[in-house]
Amino acid sequence: MQVSLVARIDAILPQTQCTHCGYPDCHGYAEALADGRADIDQCPPGGDAGLVMLAQLLQRPIKPINPANGQHKPRVLALIDELHCIGCTLCIQACPVDAIVGAVKQMHTVIEAECTGCELCLPACPVDCIDLKPAVVVPTQSVQQQAEASRWRRRHQFHLFRVDRDKRERAERLAAKALAKKNDPQLAVKESYAKLDTALAPQAIIPSETVPAVDAKAVRIAEMMARAKRLREGPAP
Structure with missing residues (x-):
């Protein structure tokens, strides 16, 4: 079976899924290259070796990496300072290959x-x-690098599926919950009363002279967690 041009281009790309090329992922860039919508100089992680291979495959002149897309540099690894991690899960959502694990308000790694x-x-x-x-340097286009790229491609595909x-x-x-409220008006009434009770609950009044010093760090973390929750949940449906 003949391999498509997109697949052949995608096989050259490093599969870092970094988006420096201006596309959502390596496959998106491969499609743009195959369609003539992108140039071969937009993948900094691929370096000169990747650029030459793309030029040969697509029969285009070799040119340096476009500085607008960044510059080639040694590969790095992310390292989370677990003592300061607040467990917001935003990095987990941002990782294109699901290489970060953790849970809400739990340490990530x-x-x-x-x-x-x-x-x-x-x-x-x-x-x-x-x-x-x-990161440990892996020779360009070596068997190890190709295996690494294939693994990252599979992980990214699963990430998109997930x-x-x-x-x-x-x-x-959400649809099931909305339907349940529609079919059972009492359920919606109960939720409204619960929210009202919470809003009207009396707040304890503490004389100012007895209020303990507020831990500024705890307040800051609480604010960050609230912001992270809003970003994680997105706009209300």
Whole structure:
């Protein structure tokens, strides 16, 4: 069976899924290259070796990496400072290969063997507790690098599947909840009363002279967690 041009291009790309090329992932860039919508100089992680291979495959002149897309540099690994991690899960959502594990309000950690060094988790972290460290250098286009790229491609494909599945399941839950409220008006009334009771609950009044000093760090973390929750949940449906 003949391999499509998109697949041949995708096989050359490093599969870091870094988006420096201007596309959502390596496969998206491969499709754009095959259609003539993108140039071969938009993949910094691929370096000169990848650029030459793309030029040969697509019969285009060799040119340096476009600085607008970044510059080629040694691969790095993400490292989470677990002492300062607040467990917001935003880095987990940002990782294109699901190389970060953790749960809400629980410590997160990076699976180093699966980290592509894309750096997409850095801007996602609200407390700047993610650093970068050098990765073990793997020879370009070696068997090891090709195996690594294939694994990252599979992990990214599963990531896309998982995200889509989670969105569909959430939509189904919300639809079921809305239907339940429609079929049982009392349920909606009970929820409204519960919210009203919470809003009207008396608040304890403490004389100012007895109020303990507020832990500024705890307040800051609480604010960050609230912001992370809003970002994680997105706009209200």
